[in-house]
Each structure stands twice: as structure tokens, then as C-alpha cells.
Amino acid sequence: MTTHSLLILPGDGIGPEVMTEVRKVIDWFQANKGIQFEVSEDLVGGAAYDKHGVPLADETMQKAQEVDAVLLGAVGGPAYDNLDFSVKPERGLLRLRKEMDLFANLRPAQCFDALADFSSLKREVVAGLDILIVRELTSGVYFGEPRGIHSDDNNPQNEGGRVGINTQRYTSGEIRRVARAAFELAKKRGNRVCSMEKANVMESGILWREEVQWVHDNEYPEVELSHMYADNGAMQLVRRPNQFDVIVTDNLFGDILSDAAAMLTGSLGMLPSASLGAPMANGRPKAMYEPVHGSAPDIAGQGKANPIACILSFAMALRYSYDLGAEADLLEKAIEKVLADGVRTADLMGPEGGTPVTTSQMGDKIVEAL
């Protein structure tokens, strides 16, 4: 009988409390479906810094490399705002992405029917919304060298005497592999990919456009491909998001556009993500799953956090890392039912009311619905 290994990294802020609810779901699958999970837990972000002086210990990194999947809560918070750049909580997350080589970050933006009125956009604009942003996650300006803040003292024109540098750098190979991931995903969905960059002002954007086109022409001619400048992309996402199926874009544009896309649905507490790398020995991709929301330090520890994004991230793990698609469907259906029944954490409480629940009660309701 297969055991499914999972490393849980709750992280900071509301990370630990939403993860407690995922544990209930895992327990339910073990008890009722006879699926064996081998769960371990460790520290990341500020929590790791507090204990080890670094936002990710080497042993944790090692463990992450060995498991079938990692599930991460969230990192960061005001307590760590003044830390040196090299040990900021975010560096723990970036180290995991980089060393596990998780180049394809899948961020679905889906609008749940029961929550369509939650969006700041009109119901008819977001109803049925179902787009998938595939963000490159291991390269670009997040990782490019040279980088840093330097003295520029002998430049009399430069009041302040400093200069800050980052490098946007993409290889053709890095672009091709994430493009392939996007085309593969599109084939299972609406068969359309829109690639976004700023090829009108950046040479790295020209390379991006050319390489995505190359992969299309040589390997996926049957998928519909379009290109859009990222500024126009941001506009179109606000104007008529339903025009998109799969969007593929780089690390920095993906960060911004996926957050805008997430907010279209109005309920950030609902959105999961998966970061996938190359196939492992078991044939499935190296993978880390995380909710799109942050650590929300302002509401941490108050039972207000919505655990659904993290539970849906676990559903993505069921699907992509454990090959348990039917179980993922089951879990997603349970969540839809609970929402349709009007069960609402604070963030989902609209004018039309509903049954208010705490983080923990939401977890219980979902388990009940399973």
C-alpha cells in the first residue's frame, strides 16, 4: 500500500491555524478512505527565523526535497519587517521555490457561484469566472544577478548617493519549459493560452514572446495562442476577465497579475495555488502547494481566518501529487456544498448574511460534508 508523504510548513500569522483545519481533512481521508499519509511538520519564514536565525533551515530544505509534496501556509509579518533582506521570511519561501526548481506556479482564479456577489466587480462580469494563471517561479528579476544596493558616492548628480539594482534575466530554456506547462494545462481546459510580457520595451520580453511562439509552433500548434502586453493584460483582466483561459507570464508580472486576478473573485480566502517542478522518480512533479492569501497578521489567532484556500491547496496536492483526482473532486464538492449552505467565515460575510463560523468550525463543516 502506497504511503503519501507530505511536509507541512505552517509558517507565520494565520498559517498555523488554517493548517490545523487541513489536518482534520487529512485525518478524515485516512480514517474513511484508507489512504495513508505520512505527515511531517516543520518551520518556515519568521517562525524558522525565531528558532534557527534563518527563514529556512537546511534540514527542512532537505526534507522538502524528499517528500511527495509540501504544503505551506504563509510567511511574514510586521515583527520581521526590519530584518536584513537575506533573512526575511520571504527568503525561506523563495529558497524552497528555487532549490526545488518549482518553475510553474499554477494560480486558478475561480469564482464560486455562492460568492459571486462578493466581488467588487459586477456579478455578470465575474460569474462563472475560471481562469488559470501559470507564472514562471524560479527565475526573472526575483533571482537575477547582479543585484543589491550600492554606494554611488562619487556621482555628484545622485542626491543620496546610492543605487539599487536588480536583473531581469530569462534563458530560452526557462521560457520554453513553463510555456510547455501552460500548453499542457490548456489542452485539459479551454485550449487557449495568452502570453503576457512587455516586448515593446524589454528585450527579455521579446525573447519571452519568441520562445513561447516557438513552443507553440513546434509542439502545440493545435492550442490557440495569443500575446498581450502586460499592462493591457492588467486592463483586460479588470474589463472582461472571462476572455481568458490560461495566461502564461513571468515571475514578476505573474506576481502582480495573479493577485489582481485573485481579487476579481472577491474572496482571496478561497484561492489555492500549486508550484510544480520536474517529474520525480514516481513520475509526478516535485510540488509545493500554498494558499494565495498572505499571513494576515492582523487577524491571526482570532479564529477569523478562512481555511478554504489552504484546504483547496491540499485538494490540488491530491490531484497533482498523489494522483487522487476522485478524492480531490470529493473535497472540492464538500466545500461547494458548505458554501451553498451559507456557512461563512468573517471574510465571506456579505449583506445577504449566512451562518457565521470560526476557522475551526469551517473545518468541521467541511469534514462533515465529506
Added chain:
Amino acid sequence: MTTHSLLILPGDGIGPEVMTEVRKVIDWFQANKGIQFEVSEDLVGGAAYDKHGVPLADETMQKAQEVDAVLLGAVGGPAYDNLDFSVKPERGLLRLRKEMDLFANLRPAQCFDALADFSSLKREVVAGLDILIVRELTSGVYFGEPRGIHSDDNNPQNEGGRVGINTQRYTSGEIRRVARAAFELAKKRGNRVCSMEKANVMESGILWREEVQWVHDNEYPEVELSHMYADNGAMQLVRRPNQFDVIVTDNLFGDILSDAAAMLTGSLGMLPSASLGAPMANGRPKAMYEPVHGSAPDIAGQGKANPIACILSFAMALRYSYDLGAEADLLEKAIEKVLADGVRTADLMGPEGGTPVTTSQMGDKIVEAL
């Protein structure tokens, strides 16, 4: 009697046709208010490329340096998509920005009451919207060196064998001067500035945050300053745009965030912009004005374009370059009246109807209302 010099650069696509309507407004002010404009006209973008083989001729650049203000239509179009990067229409625009040193790009996003239903966002979310994005316009990844596409042939790991590079580079002095522009503007508005960057992952973002804070603490302690990561900024713009007064951000983030902000109002054909530099001999800033919309080649020449964004850009010129604030008010009021009367170009035609007009008729109506 002062003469107000203006260089008109209609550019490509709908640029020339919206500029024709601005000419009517200029003529009206000359005839009825005795204001002397010395208007010259020249080529930029694809139109300049067609004639000179470059997107901006040196003589045009020279003229732009000498006038009180430049008014630009739009550049680019599919006819020029395959041009070499160095002669793309956009390079003409970027050369103007860079050589005139127009470091502060002002992009107001205002929702006109008569058009609030036009937005894809709910009326209550955008009604009364009035935010101003101040985008740094002469530095950052748009201009940083090194840049380009290089061969990476001897890297066996790099399928495709190429690498694309751009450099995000900011000096402390560049950040301080645009921060000052933002604080000055905030003092005349809601007295609040929100600065956006990605200081959690980019050192150039750390420098940005520190220098904006420095200018605040040393020169504008009375203005309220907050900082936000740009991805969260994109979210918050969609979620609750009214929380912002002035936003200050870098060239690339400003490009994307200002387009998203513009789209919130639902009517891109309405939004002007001003790009300002250092004061000239007359005490007023070197300046270029442009509508936020692009060249819209798909509707060019059909009388469908909305000239209001370009006319409002001229109103900004009246205010910032010619010190004719009362005349700017008059022009803005005329536009509001025409909109309140239900006069609508195609892009403003909603379900509630209105009087459909062509580009040229819209210009006439505005002049009538003056």
C-alpha cells in the same frame, strides 16, 4: 502678450483623428479668449518611421525641447510589429520621455458620474473615484543597462541557447525627485501618498521604500505616507480603489498599475496624462501630455474614437504648462456637461442609451458647450 507654444505629435492609429478635435478647442480659445497659441505639428512613432526610418527625427526632438508643451496622440500598430526593437514606434515615445527628462508621469483615474455604470466594477465601488498615480518615467527597467538578447550557446542546460536581459536600476536621487512630485501633488489633494514596490523580493524596491520615507521624514512629515507591495497594490486597486489618494511607484509597476486603475473607471477613452520634468526658464515644468489610451488601430479612421482623453490632456497642459487653470476648469466643465447631456461616442454607449456621435461630432459638442 504671451504666446503659448505647443508641439502636436499626433502619431499613429487614432492619434491624428483625436488631435483634430483638440485643434477645434485650441481655435475656440484663440478666437474667444484671446489666448495666443503657437502650434506646430510633427511626426512620431510609425508615422515618423515611414518618413524618416526612425520613430523620432532629431529635428523633432529638438523642437520638443524648445516648446512650452508637447501634446502626443498615440504610437504603434500592427504594421510596425515586426520592426527591429531599436526603431519600434514606442522608441520614439521613450526617447521624448528620456531626453526631455520627464520623470513624473501623472495619471489621474477619475470616474465621471455620468459614466459610473460603464465600469465592470460595481457603481458603489467606483462612484466618485479620484486617484492620481505618479509613475517614475525616465529610469528603471525601461532604460537600465545592460540589456539585450544574447547567445548562450555554450550552455548545454539552456535549450534554445539564448538569454534575454534587462536591468532594473534606480538611484536614490531619481527616487527622491519623483517622491517630491508625489508629495507636492498630495498636498493639493487628499494629503496622502501610498508608495508601491516589491521591497520583499527586490533590493531596488528596498532603496525605493527607504528614499521615499527619507523625503517624507525630512521634507513632508505633514503628508500621510504608507507603503504597499505592488502585488497587494494591484489587489487593493480592484478591491477598494477609493482607499487611495496619490500612489507613487516606479516605471514598470506604474505602467501596469496605472492601466489597471484606468480600467476601473470603465472608460479608457476618457483618461489624460501629463509627464513633467524640471522647471524651464519660464518657471513651468518641461512637459508632454498624452491620452492614456493607445493607438487603437482596429478603429482608426472610422470616426469611432473618443477624443475626450486627448482634449482632457490638453486641459492638463492649460493647467500645468500655461498657468491657465481657469481655462482648464472651463474645458473640463464643458466635457462634463456634454456627458451629462448623454452625448456618447461608441465606447461610451451603454445599455441606458444616449445620443450617439462620431469623433468629430463629439469635438463639436464640446466646443459648443464651452
